Amino acid sequence: MNEAAVFSRLNQLQNDLSIRFALEEEIARLPRDLKVKQELLDTINLDYIDEHTRSEVAKVELKNLGYQYEDAVQARDKSERNMELITTQREFEALEKEIKDAAAKEQSLLKQLHVKEKQVQEFEMRLTEKEELMALQKSEVDAEASKIDALLAEKQQELAEVGARCESYIDDEITPDLYAKFSNIVKNKKGKGIVPVHGLVCQGCHIILPVQFVNSVRDGKGVEFCPYCSRILYWEDVEGADEKFIAGRVDSEADLGDFVEEGEFDDVL
Ligand SMILES: [Zn+2]
Known part of the structure; x- marks a missing residue:
């Protein structure tokens, strides 16, 4: 056994093993970078769903306010038409109050209707912005995913090559047992x-x-x-x-x- 030659080969093996371990770490780390981007996309998606739900509620409220407003207009019209039928001062005063109240309700509903309309429009704008943001983030995730897939394939290929190179050191002097021990030492002792x-x-x-x-x-x-x-x-x-x-x-x-x-x-x- 030529010890000097064995030590020199162990030194070379150490270099190849270090490359192998670095590659293994890199391969394990790659999908984690994608995960961060994916998590951001998930957050944006959830945010969009929340906003969409609130927007739908506002639309229903707008519709209901619309019906209430129409009812109020009709009620006032009816009271106004009744004006022609009254005969006494007391009836006149009662109806006049009814018309006044109906008009006030109509005005109040109209105001609420305008506020709600504006709110619905704002929701639509924010949803459009969020849709754009989502599409942007999604395309980033897709691009990153295909980049990582390509990189992973490349690194796996490199790993297979360096792995085969490492194992080619195994022979009568660097026995499988010594190889396994040495691999563990190199891994645990930072190269x-x-x-x-x-x-x-x-x-x-x-x-x-x-x-x-x-x-x-x-x-x-x-x-x-x-x-x-x-x-x-x-x-x-x-x-x-x-x-x-x-x-x-x-x-x-x-x-x-x-x-x-x-x-x-x-x-x-
Ligand atoms: Zn020591």
Whole structure:
């Protein structure tokens, strides 16, 4: 097993996995943008329905006022015609009052009729405005929906390609098990699933590792996972790393008993 080659391939796989996860997130987010526009359209629709209901009520009220007005006109006409039939002063006074009352009622109804007519016209205007707004929002939703459909198809295609590319890394060295573990680490650790060890320090979580463990990472005889952050580790020579390694070995020799075996942290992956 050529460890250097494996680590380099894991690094490439990490890049492809990051692209894959970003695509998956993008695909999940796309319909949400449309949802906001759709919700606005729903609100406008409901508002229109409310306004339409109020408008219909006003139309019925207008019709009723019309009938009441016609009745009032007829009542006044009838009282006026009765004028010709009266004979006494008392009858005259009673009828005169009746005509006056009928005329007042007629005038009052006419006034209400005009107010209601204006209200109905205003409703019509507002409904027309709302219809235009609805049509505009609807065309925006439709345009957005077809844009998102096209974009989704494109992103799904990209995802299928990068998914296939990721899986092409699986072989004797990057086994299905290692691939699955590594995918989870990259996903959970925001794209960083493989990190170097400098001296005794994991460059993923910056915790000092046990010397014996770092020794096996340095030997590169197999894939080692950081016991603290679960990332895959590889040895990287940096300036002063050896000095730090030696200094750390003296400091932490006493702690070796606390070292966590690999199997014990499998569950955090
Ligand atoms: Zn770590």
